[in-house]
Amino acid sequence: MINSYPPLGLGYLAAVAEQDGHEVRIHDFGLYPSQPLEEDARQVADYKPDLVAFTSMTTSYHYVEQLVQRLKGELGVPVIIGGPHATTMPDATLANPNIDYLIYGEGEHIWQDFLRALESGDTRWGEIPGLWYKDEGKVVPGGSRKPIEDLDALPFPSRHLYDLSKYPLYAPNGEPMLTILSSRGCPYACSFCFKGIVGRSYHQRSPENIVEELKQVSEAYGIRNFYFIDDLFTIDVKRLEKILDYFIDQRLDYRWRCLARVDRVTPELLKKMYRPAAARSTTASRAATRRCSSAPPSTSTCSRCATRSGGPRTRAFAPRATSSWACRATTRRPCRKPSSSRPAWS
DSSP, rough: OOSOOOOOOHHHHHHHHHHTTEEEEEEEEEGOTTOOOOHHHHHHHHHHSSEEEEOOOOOGHHHHHHHHHHHHHHOOOOOOEEEEHHHHHHHHHTTTTTTEEEEEOOOOHHHHHHHHHHTOOOOOOSTTTTTEEEEEEOOOOOOOOOOOSOOGGGGGOOOSSSSSOOOOOOOBSSBBOOOOOOEEEEEETTTTOOTTTTTOOEEEHHHHEEEEEHHHHHHHHHOOEEEEEOSSSSSOHHHHHHHHHHHHHHHHOOOHHHHHOOGGOOHHHHHHHHHHHHHOOEEEEEOOOOOOOSSSSOOOHHHHHHOTTTEEOOOOOOOOOOOOEEEEEEOOOOOOOBBBOOOOOO
């Protein structure tokens, strides 16, 4: 199954690397599920990177192991991995002889510290919280790092590194749609949801920062349709009210959709989400993570489920397993001559 939308996590990591002057390429092979592994490896190897980084779900980790083995033998460069599988099973992941480093949990700050240390030749890896590594073949745990609190300080994802035309994500009217992340984490403990990266913490971006990114993406790519892929966009009702007020104040000509819980919205809030200045005519609060039973619902539940009388389009869903992808980001320094004080990567 082809990936529906770009992996924003890699976009954030790429943006952090580009901020420090590195040249980056993203390979999302989930767009080409039938492409032979040999071709995937060739595309990465032809770039001649100084470092190869992977992210992976457990469902795609076997493929990552195969690709890592091939690239390690051909390129001989450091390999680092992060993401859900690596964070859930760090010791087992680093037991792979072809993987050198591991980012545990939320990656941007660990990744930035690692790149700076690697480029400067500083091998005191133990001083980077959240970075796991190996010393003479033995895994050295790097612990974890506190979740990033100021999400506004992060650069916007490097969407220019994706082939956005290849992703089959569309609005109900058939226009292309792009994803955006306005918060990280969720305090709920749903059994079907993975919490390994940021746990049950919750951090959010400001309305101003969100709108700045929306405008940037709209101007750069002509996009008017957005999908907020937060774990739960409506979790903080007061924050949502502020976002909607700012959307309305800015008179944004965008359509958008999000994930919601039926107990975190009201008919009044849904109507506000639907207001023309906030979302024009086809805003969709896309999902309720709790299905109504066949028994008569309580009065409060009934009022929150009554969204079919008008306003946003809603769609309930039950949790189900989905396929995943393996994505990679390769980085290399801008071309320059190495000096004695700034050794080249090997």
